[in-house]
Amino acid sequence: MTVISRRIIAPSLGKSDAALGLAKQLVEQAQQAGVKTRLCKVIMGVDAGQLEMFARFENFQAGTTGFLKMAGSAPVASARAQMESGAVDSISGPYVYRTVFGEPTQQPVMVQRQYQVSRANLQAAIALLPEARAVFGPDTGMTATIPVFAPEMDHLVITYYLNSLEDLGKTLDENAMSPAFQAVVVKAAQYGTLMSARVLVVV
Structure with missing residues (x-):
């Protein structure tokens, strides 16, 4: 298990x-304080x-x-005070999650699908996740997290980790659109509702 803030x-x-x-x-200062941050x-x-x-x-x-x-x-x-002086509208959190499947990787591109x-x-x-994972190759990481302290406590967040945006396009074409993955999506709809999807990159 990994705990994520x-x-x-x-x-x-x-x-x-x-x-x-x-x-x-802010991230640099957090890292210097000994916190693994990106x-x-x-x-x-x-x-x-x-x-x-x-x-x-590694734990709570x-x-x-x-x-x-x-x-x-x-x-x-x-x-943080410099950020709040006018460059940002708001800073919220920390919200806390824990992994229930897989472990985060250091890959710089992430696709997140959030289910209610x-x-x-x-x-x-959660029992469907190994079937979803089997659709993707070894170069694609995958985790699932659930909230511990967060605004929406009934969410399951699936994150896919990729090496580049080019890999993202290829993975969408070859894996995410495949009959095998779409079959998992149909099964997942029995247990929850896809609420949002997004792409993040490390900066």
Whole structure:
């Protein structure tokens, strides 16, 4: 199991570049505080243009320790204060999730599909994931996470990890559109509803 912390950064209108520069400073300070962190930008789908900061921990104890490190870091506080001075409309989170299938990779492109799944159907939905994973080759990573502390507690987030946007296009054509994967999608509809899909890249 991996614990994932997510912070959402919404740039102010016309200040995307400034927000990105300041967000990178925040990530650098978090990394210097000992927290495994990376910054992503949503480039397609829901929340396009938004920045998201993800931190990864091996368990909840490590997660709370990392939270305290960031909260007690003067450079982190300074970087956040600079962001809030006008370059961003809002910073929300941290929201916390845990993996229920697979482990995150360091690949720079991510496709996320978010399903609304009741707790009664969650285990049945998770049981379909190996079948979905089998459709993709070894160069595509895959995880599934569920919320621990988040606004929507009835969601299952499936993330696919790819090496490039070129790989994304090829994977969509060859795998995601395949009869095998579409059959899994039909089965998944018995247990939940696809709410959103998006593409993120590491920046």
